Amino acid sequence: MSGSAADCQYWERLLAKECRLYKLRNKQRISVSAASKLLCNMMLGYRGMGLSMGSMIVGWDNKGPGLYYVDDNATRLSGRMFSTGCGSSYAYGVMDSGYREDMTVEEAYELGRRGITHATHRDAYSGGVVNLYHMQEDGWIKVCK
Incomplete structure (x- = not known):
């Protein structure tokens, strides 16, 4: 997640609660797509009100792996690779130049680390807690943390 710490923490907790409620009501886990749509719908009601939140919703469901980007403007995108936050352009530069379909897991980890390192080093506002x-x-x- 990226943005205001308070906004990120609040919306992450609310989405987690809604996903748990879905599982209790339906006896199955919510799909990655539906979880991202849920967050997007939450953001719709607050569009233009000064929230600061960008999130990647990641998971694996019966359709396979899923990766979505959702932000405070209720933008929702599905894709294979995302970076979020003010340092994301630096991370995208590293990812775009180094990504290959046939990468090993270790090569992918290293590319992710390099992208995060460049984003946090080049952008004064990036950093804080970074987990891979x-x-x-x-x-x-x-x-890693």
Whole structure:
């Protein structure tokens, strides 16, 4: 997530609560697409009110892996690679120049680390807590903090 810490924390917790409620009501986990749509719909009601939040919704459901970008303007995009925040243009530069379809897992980790390093080094407002996760069908693993 990127943006105001308070906004990010609030909306992340609210989305998590709604996803848990969905699971209780429907006896199955919400899809990645539906979770991102839920956050997007929440943002719609607050568009133009000064929120500061950009988020990547990542997961694995019965349709396979899913990656979505949702922001405070209720923009919702599906894709294979996203970066969010004020340092994202630097990260995109690294990712665009180094990404290959046939990368090994270790090469992908290294590319992610380099993208984050360039974003936080080149942009004075980037940084804070940075976590790198690998999402897989059976769950996620924390690669580094």
